[in-house]
Amino acid sequence: MVFPQIMSRLWSYFVFLCSKRARLAGQSPDGREAVLLNYVLKNAEKGNPESVLSTIENFAQHTWLMNIGKQKSTILDGAVQRIDPKVALELGTYCGYSAIRIASRMTKPESKLVSIEMNPQNCSVARAIIEHAGLSLKVKVIGGTLADKLEEVDGFIEEERVPYLDFIFMDHSNQCYLSDFLLLKERGMLGKGTGIVANSSAVGFAGASDFFDYLRSHPEELETEEHKCSVDPLSLPSTLTVSIYRADLPVFTH
Numbered sequence: 001m002v003f004p005q006i007m008s009r010l011w012s013y014f015v016f017l018c019s020k021r022a023r024l025a026g027q028s029p030d031g032r033e034a035v036l037l038n039y040v041l042k043n044a045e046k047g048n049p050e051s052v053l054s055t056i057e058n059f060a061q062h063t064w065l066m067n068i069g070k071q072k073s074t075i076l077d078g079a080v081q082r083i084d085p086k087v088a089l090e091l092g093t094y095c096g097y098s099a100i101r102i103a104s105r106m107t108k109p110e111s112k113l114v115s116i117e118m119n120p121q122n123c124s125v126a127r128a129i130i131e132h133a134g135l136s137l138k139v140k141v142i143g144g145t146l147a148d149k150l151e152e153v154d155g156f157i158e159e160e161r162v163p164y165l166d167f168i169f170m171d172h173s174n175q176c177y178l179s180d181f182l183l184l185k186e187r188g189m190l191g192k193g194t195g196i197v198a199n200s201s202a203v204g205f206a207g208a209s210d211f212f213d214y215l216r217s218h219p220e221e222l223e224t225e226e227h228k229c230s231v232d233p234l235s236l237p238s239t240l241t242v243s244i245y246r247a248d249l250p251v252f253t254h
Contacts, residue, residue, distance in 0.1 A: 009232070013064040026094065026119045026173075032063050033095055033125045040129050047134035049104035056097050056129075064232070067097045068171060068199055071229050072240045076169065076197055079242045080105045083195040085166030086112075089153060091180060092172030093117035093141055096126035096133075102169060103130075103139045113139045114156050116149055118172070146180045150187065157189065164191035170198040170211075177211035194245040196222070200238055201231070212241065221247050 012032065016022050019029045027033060036059050044055035060067060068076060076098065080088075086108045090099055093115040103113045117123045123143045130139050140156070142149050157164065168184070170177050177198055184190055198215075200208040215224045224243040231238045 008062045009060075009064050012062075016064060016066075026066070026092075026117075027122055032065070033122060035063070036065065036095055037125045037128055040132060044132060046132055049100050049133040049135060052100055052129060052133040053097065053104075056095070065097075066094050068101075069229075069232060072199060072227075072238075073098075073101060075227055075229075075240055075242065076101065077105055079195055079197050080167065083167050083193070084108060085195070086110075087157065087160045087162050087165055088113045088167040088169070089165050089184075090115035090169045090171070091146055091176075092170070093126045094122055094171075096129040096139075096141070098169060098171060099126065099130060099139050099141070100133045100135060102167075103135050104133070106138070111138065112156070112160060114142060114153060115139060116142050116144060116146055116153075116172075118143070118145050146176070146183060150183065153189065154187065165189050165194055167195045168197070170196070174201055174208035174211075177208045178214055181211065181214075190245050190247075192246065196241075196243040196245060198241045198243070200240070208239075212239065215241055215243060221245070 015030055016028050022029050036056065039059050040052060040055050045051035056067065059065070080102050084107055088102060088106065090102060090113060093099055094117065099113060099115045106113065117126060120143050123141050127141050130136055130141065142152055146153070170180070198208065198211060200212070215222055222243040223246055224241055227240045227242070229238045229240055230236060
């Protein structure tokens with residue numbers, strides 16, 4: 001990465017970091033999400049998920065995005081490929097990068113991913129990028145929060161004729177990780193073998209410590225690998241956990 005790109009990326013990072021509204025709403029004040037969409041439509045091969053992912057990564061070389069990043073992506077890929085889910089849930093779509101990454105690595109016939117995003121503008125961008133990747137029939141983006149959309153998730157599980165979710169990726173508001181996990185657990189949407197990947201953000205986006213404390217204190221319930229990572233552009237320390245749900249709960253009556 002050349003010096004002008006580094007400075008551009010740093011500047012765009014601090015623009016986001018210094019905006020309280022951006023951190024709460026999950027969208028940049030400079031409209032970079034819409035710029036990203038146009039960039040993808042112009043430069044990525046339509047119907048090619050890998051081309052779309054690569055194009056988003058190229059864009060992120062000069063403009064910081066709330067993406068999982070290459071280091072964590074490799075770990076996420078491994079978790080998805082190990083579990084190979086039929087039905088998956090993502091919390092925190094943003095612009096669709098991780099949704100495309102997860103869905104394109106789900107190999108079972110008619111496998112589906114539901115992704116929940118609180119920001120309506122981000123939902124529109126993500127849907128358009130996911131459609132450009134050729135995955136609109138495999139990925140459904142829902143606007144709102146898990147607490148608001150629990151019935152839709154419940155309906156998704158029933159529609160797919162499965163007892164519970166096979167895989168969950170948490171990459172939304174870190175403060176919601178524990179409460180959302182417990183909500184899914186209480187509703188019987190987890191089952192023995194459900195994979196749960198949780199991404200903690202770096203400085204300025206903290207708040208997942210209670211969930212990580214729960215993971216560490218409940219090894220009989222969740223078998224967890226904890227990966228120490230770094231987050232660009234400042235190589236700030238971050239964590240990605242990969243857990244397998246061990247308990248065999250009674251299934252909630254859908």
